[in-house]
Amino acid sequence: MPSRKRGAKKTVKKEESLVDENTAVFKETVYNVESKPELKETPVIAINTIEQPALNETSVIETSEKKPMKKEIKVLVILVIILLIVDVLSLYLYYKPDLSEFTNFFKFKSGKVVEDSNNSNECKDGTMQDSCSKDKPYYCVDGNLLKKAATCGCPSGYKLDFQDCKKI
Structure with missing residues (x-):
């Protein structure tokens, strides 16, 4: 096994190429910063199906998961708050509850004490x-x-x- 100096970096480059419809060759090149590149070739037999197209030199497989953005979450929260306000207002206007118990708790009416009309x-x-x-x-x-x-x-x-x- 070749000795490696401490701190030496490796770079791996992977390439794909098609030989024919059923055969693909994958090349993996490992570069050491302080040494010459090593080359490995691995022949692989691939079977094409109707659902999966043949591999091309330019084919790139991307997998990315979209996470909800903070801006989208803020918009959703604002919409929910607006919906709740509209619901509360519509229920209030539909049922017209008597809220005098809450506003007239200490018998105050518009800042003045309500007195009995008959003394x-x-x-x-x-x-x-x-x-x-x-x-x-x-x-x-x-x-x-x-x-x-x-x-x-x-x-x-x-x-x-x-x-x-x-x-x-």
Whole structure:
């Protein structure tokens, strides 16, 4: 085995050539930086098929995998974000949800505190706050008369029907 100096570089050159349709010759030349080139010839019999064309001197086999570019990924992310925004807007406009619970959490309306319109402790008919009216089955709540037959009862000639009174 020939001795090789440390640091000597090798260069390999591969060539293909066709002898006839069924025979191809592959030449592999190894160049040492400090020595003369060595030449090896290897005859190979190749069978042509319809699917695979014969080897040419200029035939080059390339294999490359395309990786998604950063620019393409950014465009996809932007398109997905735009799609989500359009979806949320369309759902909001279609269902029209009441968001006053979120915007009116502390009873603020346009920066001002919302106060009760009725500061007195009685309703329009003179009934005191949180008590039954003389006109049954009404009950005074926040200045408004509400039907509350289960609490206040019914007038004579009427019977109780949940929070309302019905004529007998």
